[in-house]
Amino acid sequence: MSEPSIVLEAKGITKQFPGVLANDTVDFDLHLGEVHALLGENGAGKTTLMNILYGLYKQDAGEIKVNKQPIAIHSSKDSIGAGIGMVHQHFMLIPVFTVAENIMLGDEGTGINAGFWRRFCALFIDALLLTTAFFLLEFLLNHLGGALLSLVLLPFLGIILAWLYFAGLESSTKQATFGKQAFGLIVTNENGERLSYKVATLRFLAKILSGLPFAAGYVMVAFTANKQALHDKLVHTLVVDVGGGILDRKTVENRVRELSKQYRLDVDPTALVGQLPVGVQQRVEIIKTLYRNANILILDEPTAVLTPQEADDLFGIIRELTQRGVSVIFITHKLKEVLAIADRITVMRAHHDGRSRSHSQGGKKHRQTRR
Amino acid sequence: MDWKRFGFIALIIAILFGTVVLVGHTASSPLVIITSMLATTIAVATPLTLGALSGIFCERAGVVNIGIEGMMLTAAFFGWLAAIYMSAILNISPLPCLFTGVAVGMLSGGLMALLHAVLSITFKVDQIIGGTVINILAVGITGFMNRQLFFEKNSIFGGSVPHAPGVLPRFSFPFLSDIPVFGRIFDQQLITWAAIILVIVVHFVLFKTRWGLRTRAVGEHPRAADTVGINVERTRYINVIIGGMLAGLGGAYFTIESVPSFEPLMTNGRGFIALAAMIFGNWTPFGAWSAALVFGAAQALQIKLQYFRDLIPPQLAFLQISYVVGLAPYILTMLILTGIIGKTVPPVADGQPYEK
Structure with a gap:
């Protein structure tokens, strides 16, 4: 039998609270796909240790390794990023929010799929820009005469045309990419194959008619060498920072349905959390960690609030999770x-002087046969 | 917004409008009276609407803000001060001065809110006390500076208030304002339009965006928000400051949109009525707006009755005493807060400082 791979390792964790030494050089490790029970009386420091792993406290001394890489945990954000998820004894759920809202909170996604709002934002920016262009044009017409006017107006019209062209090209869902040639641009499709100018022009017209999203940015795209980078940056600014601020409930709800089916959790993403039984709320908490791609799951006294039937269901869920490669720390x-x-x-165990130490009881002695 | 509440609002507004129609029907047609009542209602509800939106931002993030009144008063004074200073010194057309006044008003409202945020979030002072501090401070600052700047000998303006740049212009909504009788409703001043737009914007921000979701989470269960990596204190700070700026815009209404002058205590409890509107509206923008319209209607009644005072029949003579009608908003506030029109549910963590 090969050595089990260690996914989480804590070495020499020490945490001092005013008057109490909660953890004194505690060692702890977690193997891939196992259920590791953490036992101990009240005040033994179990929850303190877990809160350190989850980034709610900072340890005074000691090192934490995830997948053999030492990591610094400053906040729960770091832990979540490292794939650690925690289900607290008192659920961290907001009763007046729906399941999906609770799950997406703090990790709402980029909103890139929020199709309508993405287009709305883009069109709004376009409208703003076109209005500005219009007033600028009017200003020029009023203040410049004859020859000077044509000198300004023609390049201006050229810019507008170029802008429309690129706007049309890249606004389609089938993203066109650019290549550079001696005379300018060749147009390729999303697979990098070159398009004839006829096809390109037809596409361009179709895209123009479908709106001018992101035109604002494309003036710049047209005149920059590194188009793809700028394009990505623009999409990021416009879609993630502006459009991404808009919630995309549908995508999250679908993802929750998917997860709930995959792990047989049976949770309705549109239900209000406050109206769900405790057992289901706990499953929402578990999905919340899975949604963040957690592969290390900390369950703090998970059965304390459950009926025996619900506890049995939970054990079934835990087996399902470990079979799919999630490692579980089970505090009880x-x-x-x-x-x-x-x-x-x-x-x-809490020592009489208030110190605590851990004693691992190893092996597969108590191992349950799995399906 | 449930139907009971909506019905109550419609009923009160109908009663208030009906009273004016009853009094003035011999002078002009009911339709004209109702339209002009509606236009006045929307206009005078502006500071209440903005105050309520301010409260929504703060309280949805879990910070009780009873300092709206103080923020409004401060903004009213400093916005007006900036406008007349700029007008007197630069001697330019009124519009830029007025806009600067509005901006300064919002800024001073934001600064007062910053003070409230520091007190209640960083130092975890009881938030009611913090709000009271704001209110008292605002009365003190504005009263003192008003006296020192304008009414003392040897003051900058030599004991006289300089000529004010006037009030914000009206903006007629294209086409809608051309409708024969009802068009008057769509002919409002700028802050009033801003308030109506802001109601929609705040609704959108609160319920459709990431920021709104996080704000509500922080106000409902800050620890849960913290465990998913949301910075509770920062979220609260920003929301309180945004709230203060909205209150500031509401304050600018008094001196830059309503009348071109300042007098001490001119907000006259509007901030507290705004708070009541927020509660009656169940901490939602549209609910708060409709509640603000009820209070606005009560105030419009007072204004219109003054206009029709010669027509008041003997059996309604008690209305002539302006105190009686002037009490209407306050009586309504008390009535609404007793909860007879249904209970409202505040954000759970409202008023509780967050201990990590």
Whole structure:
């Protein structure tokens, strides 16, 4: 049997609160796909250790490694980024929000798929720009006469035309890309194949008619060497920073449905969390971590609030998760549950002087046979 | 907004409008009276609407703001001060001066809100006390400076108030304002238009954007927001300051849109009525706006009755005493806050400082 790969390792974690040494050089590790039970009486420092792993506290000393890489955890954002998810004993859910809103909170997505609003923002910017152009033109007409006018007006019209051209080219869903030739631009389709000018022009007209999204940016795109980079930057600014501020509930709801089906969690993303039973709320919490691609799941006293039936359901879910490569840290009081679910056990014990240490009980002794 | 509430609002507005029609029907047609009442209602509801929006921003993020009144008063004074200073010193056309006044008003409202934010978020002072501090401070600052700048001998303006640049112009909504009788409703001043647009914008921001979702999360369950990596304090700070700027815009209404002068205490409790409108509207922009319109209608009643005072029949003579009608908004506030028209649900963490 090969050595199990360690996904999470904490070494020498020490945490001092005023008057209490909550963790004293605690060592802890977690193998891939196992359920590691963390036992201990109240005040033994289990939750403190987990809160350190989840970034709610900062350890005074000690090192945390995820997938053998040491990481610095300053906030829960870092932990989430490292793939650690935590289901707190008291759920961190907002009762008046829907399931999907609770899950997306803090990680709402880029909003790139918010099709309507993306176009809306783009068109708004276009309208603004066209209006400005119009007034500029009017100003020029009023203040410049005859020959001078044509000198200004012609290049101006040229710019407008170039702008329309590029706007049309890139605004389609099938993104056209550019290549450079001696005389200017060759037009290629999304696979990099060259298009004839006839086809390109037809496409261009179709795209013009479908609106002028992002025209504002494309004036610049047209005159810059590194078009793709600028294009990405523009899309980022316009779509992610402006359009992305708009919630894309549909995409999140679909993702939640998908996850809920995949892990057999059975959660309706449009339901209000406050109206769900506790067991379902816990599943929402689990989906919340899966939505953030967590592969290390910390469950803090998960059965404390559940009925026996709900607890059995939870064990089924945990087995499902571990089979799919999620490693679980299971904090509990109840020995019966530990024997039922855990692959390995660590006991944390408070010393009389308030210190705590961990003792790992190894192996597959208590291992449940899996389906 | 449930139907009960909507019905109540419609009923009160109908009663208030009906009273004026009853009094003035011999002088002009009911339709004209109702239209002009509606136009006045929308106009005088402006500071209430903006104040309520200010409260929504703060309280949705979990910071109780009873300092709206103070923020409005400060903005009214400093906005006006900036406008007349600029007009007197630069001697230019009134419009830029007025816009600067509005901007300065919003800025001073934002600064007062910053003070409130520092007190209630960073130093975790009781938020009611913090708001009271704002209110008292505003009365003090504006009263003192008003006296020092304009009414003391040897002051900058030598004991006289310089000529004010007037009030903000009206903007007629194209086409709609050309409708024969009702067109008057669509002929409003700029801050009033801004308030109506802001109601829609705030609704959108609060319920359709990432920022709104996070704001509401912070006001409902800050710890939950914290565990998913949202900076609770920063979110609250920004929302309170935005709220202060909206209150500032509402304050600018008094001295830059309504009348071109300042007098001490001129906000006259409007900030508190705005708070009531926010509560009655269940912390939603449209709800708050409709509640603000009820209060606006009560105020419009007062204005119109003054206009028709010679026509008031003997059996309605008690209305002639302006106190009686002037009390209407305050009586309505109390009535609404008793909760007889249904309970409202504030954000759960409203008023609670967040301890990490």
